[in-house]
Amino acid sequence: MKIQFDNSYARLPEDFYSKTNPTPVERPELIKFNTKLAEELGLTSINPDGLNALQVFAGNEIAQGSEPISMAYAGHQFGGFSPRLGDGRAVLLGEVIAPDETRYDFQLKGSGHTPWSRGGDGRSALGPVLREYLVSEAMAKLGVPTTRALAAVTTGEEVARNTLVPGGILTRIAKGFVRVGTFQYFSSQGNQEAIKQLADYEIDRHYPDAKNADNPYVAFFESVVDAQAKLIAKWMSLGFIHGVMNTDNMSIAGETIDYGPCAFMDEFSHNRLYSSIDHQARYAYGNQPKIGQWNLVRLAETLLPLFLDKEFINKEIDETREATDEEAQAVVKIAEDILSRYSDLYHQYWLENMSKKLGLSEEHEGDKELVNDLLNIMESNQADFTLTFFYLSQVGQLEQARALFAKPDFPSTESFDEWVVKWQKRLQQESSNEKKYSAIMQTVNPVYIPRNHQIEAAIRAAEDHNDFSVFHTLHKVLEKPFELQAGKEVYMLPPEPEEVVHQTFCGT
Numbered sequence: 180m181k182i183q184f185d186n187s188y189a190r191l192p193e194d195f196y197s198k199t200n201p202t203p204v205e206r207p208e209l210i211k212f213n214t215k216l217a218e219e220l221g222l223t224s225i226n227p228d229g230l231n232a233l234q235v236f237a238g239n240e241i242a243q244g245s246e247p248i249s250m251a252y253a254g255h256q257f258g259g260f261s262p263r264l265g266d267g268r269a270v271l272l273g274e275v276i277a278p279d280e281t282r283y284d285f286q287l288k289g290s291g292h293t294p295w296s297r298g299g300d301g302r303s304a305l306g307p308v309l310r311e312y313l314v315s316e317a318m319a320k321l322g323v324p325t326t327r328a329l330a331a332v333t334t335g336e337e338v339a340r341n342t343l344v345p346g347g348i349l350t351r352i353a354k355g356f357v358r359v360g361t362f363q364y365f366s367s368q369g370n371q372e373a374i375k376q377l378a379d380y381e382i383d384r385h386y387p388d389a390k391n392a393d394n395p396y397v398a399f400f401e402s403v404v405d406a407q408a409k410l411i412a413k414w415m416s417l418g419f420i421h422g423v424m425n426t427d428n429m430s431i432a433g434e435t436i437d438y439g440p441c442a443f444m445d446e447f448s449h450n451r452l453y454s455s456i457d458h459q460a461r462y463a464y465g466n467q468p469k470i471g472q473w474n475l476v477r478l479a480e481t482l483l484p485l486f487l488d489k490e491f492i493n494k495e496i497d498e499t500r501e502a503t504d505e506e507a508q509a510v511v512k513i514a515e516d517i518l519s520r521y522s523d524l525y526h527q528y529w530l531e532n533m534s535k536k537l538g539l540s541e542e543h544e545g546d547k548e549l550v551n552d553l554l555n556i557m558e559s560n561q562a563d564f565t566l567t568f569f570y571l572s573q574v575g576q577l578e579q580a581r582a583l584f585a586k587p588d589f590p591s592t593e594s595f596d597e598w599v600v601k602w603q604k605r606l607q608q609e610s611s612n613e614k615k616y617s618a619i620m621q622t623v624n625p626v627y628i629p630r631n632h633q634i635e636a637a638i639r640a641a642e643d644h645n646d647f648s649v650f651h652t653l654h655k656v657l658e659k660p661f662e663l664q665a666g667k668e669v670y671m672l673p674p675e676p677e678e679v680v681h682q683t684f685c686g687t
């Protein structure tokens with residue numbers, strides 16, 4: 180099979196990666212191929228029904244033009260620094276350039292041992308492969324920047340987790356897999372030259388406008404900060420919890436990467452957390468914006484030497500001259516100023532998203548409180564996040580929204596009713612009418628999200644009964660998250676008490 184690969188990352192110095200071939204598997208079978216994505220990427224030569232394609236997605240064959248590598252990176256995991264992580268179970272086969280000229284990484288996840296595997300087996304269980312396929316594709320359809328899923332296969336082999344479970348491999352597509360942790364890898368080794376090369380690479384690839392700035396590296400950092408603020412505001416507006424926002428899981432390109440213990444919440448709570456390994460609740464829903472900033476501080480630390488003025492960088496970068504105190508203070512100030520703007524940027528994006536969810540196109544004083552009041556009432560009445568906004572978006576379905584707030588334990592909907600009066604008063608200030616703002620709301624308030632219990636049902640059917648129909652049906656519904664689909668009402672619903680998933684596990 181011929182894929183027009185171009186391997187710019189493999190042309191970087193050798194300490195950026197290890198040359199690593201995937202390890203073949205016994206009896207691979209194709210679960211799903213993303214034909215539409217393949218078309219968008221210009222990968223029209225792939226015939227998913229052919230043996231060739233399956234062998235490439237399974238890592239059994241190296242496609243012509245591919246130079247497989249596993250990437251080096253470090254990272255802060257739950258606040259503690261690991262200087263050497265890297266792709267322990269992923270291999271970058273190469274990069275493809277889409278018809279619109281965008282360059283994408285083409286990666287296998289779960290394709291076997293790499294020099295970065297440490298004690299791990301380099302494999303992925305089938306469950307997390309299905310989870311990532313469903314959630315990343317749903318995110319894309321919900322308008323969230325994200326890595327994509329091109330293909331999923333079973334390996335015909337078992338992997339040892341708590342028990343023996345079937346193995347799977349996911350083919351992932353990303354604007355780029357460089358992470359905050361990639362910069363940290365070189366920074367912890369004091370390798371300034373590599374940081375500069377990496378920054379130049381990322382600027383060229385994702386933020387070329389930064390080249391025109393007085394100091395391109397400062398402009399680059401500003402762009403990364405902006406992209407993260409925008410991304411996390413999107414997550415928050417959809418009730419998405421990433422679950423493992425370590426610095427090695429924060430993409431420089433501003434996409435959601437690494438779907439481990441992620442989840443969309445049902446009943447709203449600022450403290451909602453599903454990850455089974457996050458004992459300090461570090462990555463709970465409400466902490467995500469400030470963790471985003473914490474991670475960006477870690478990135479800034481690696482870039483500080485590049486923030487010194489251009490002349491210094493060009494002339495003396497190789498001479499490892501220590502910055503003077505004055506210079507050091509100046510660059511810290513530059514970083515701090517940008518980081519302090521993160522908060523404003525985030526709040527601005529958040530308010531834009533949330534206002535739209537309430538049908539507000541204009542910005543008025545008090546809008547932020549209006550949104551927060553609703554969230555607080557949702558939290559105290561344990562209302563479903565997605566359904567609340569969905570019913571508010573529908574003309575004449577206020578009763579259904581109200582019903583979400585009436586619980587057997589606290590049947591009063593008084594605070595909700597009072598809030599509705601305030602909201603409706605606020606809507607009257609819009610130069611719009613009910614039909615118009617409902618239509619706007621319906622473009623941002625999904626009917627369907629990948630609910631945990633549905634994902635779990637898809638995984639159980641696949642793992643326990645080799646039945647992928649549940650996965651396929653769920654995937655199909657999530658392709659059109661904003662459209663009501665006849666006969667698919669069950670996918671709108673929160674879990675029954677016995678279906679509630681309380682914990683999700685890292686995608687290992």
Ligand code: AMP
Nearest residue numbers: 264265266267268296299300301302687
């Ligand atoms: P994650 O929690 O998926 O972000 O992974 C954190 C680090 O652990 C990365 O360096 C991964 O490559 C590595 N890792 C996770 N699972 C495995 C595995 N099954 N085998 C080898 N390395 C792994």
Ligand code: MG
Nearest residue numbers: 427428436437
């Ligand atoms: Mg990771």
